[in-house]
Amino acid sequence: MTPMELRQQGLAVLHKELGYVGMVRFLQQFEAGSGDYAKDRHQWQDGLTVAEITAQVKHRRDRT
Numbered sequence: 001m002t003p004m005e006l007r008q009q010g011l012a013v014l015h016k017e018l019g020y021v022g023m024v025r026f027l028q029q030f031e032a033g034s035g036d037y038a039k040d041r042h043q044w045q046d047g048l049t050v051a052e053i054t055a056q057v058k059h060r061r062d063r064t
Contacts, residue, residue, distance in 0.1 A: 001009070014023040045053075 011023070014026060018026060
């Protein structure tokens with residue numbers, strides 16, 4: 001089986017079992033994304049204490 005045939009068969013099985021929406025949602029989980037998360041995270045987390053982060057998590061939990 002060629003790589004193209006394998007891809008086509010895999011997509012057919014995903015579509016059959018999950019439908020179009022489920023197939024797309026499943027495939028989106030494997031997107032590589034872009035950027036440097038570690039570098040970006042430092043921009044918004046540096047300077048925060050553990051207590052501040054904990055308070056933010058609790059606040060977000062309470063809102064849901």
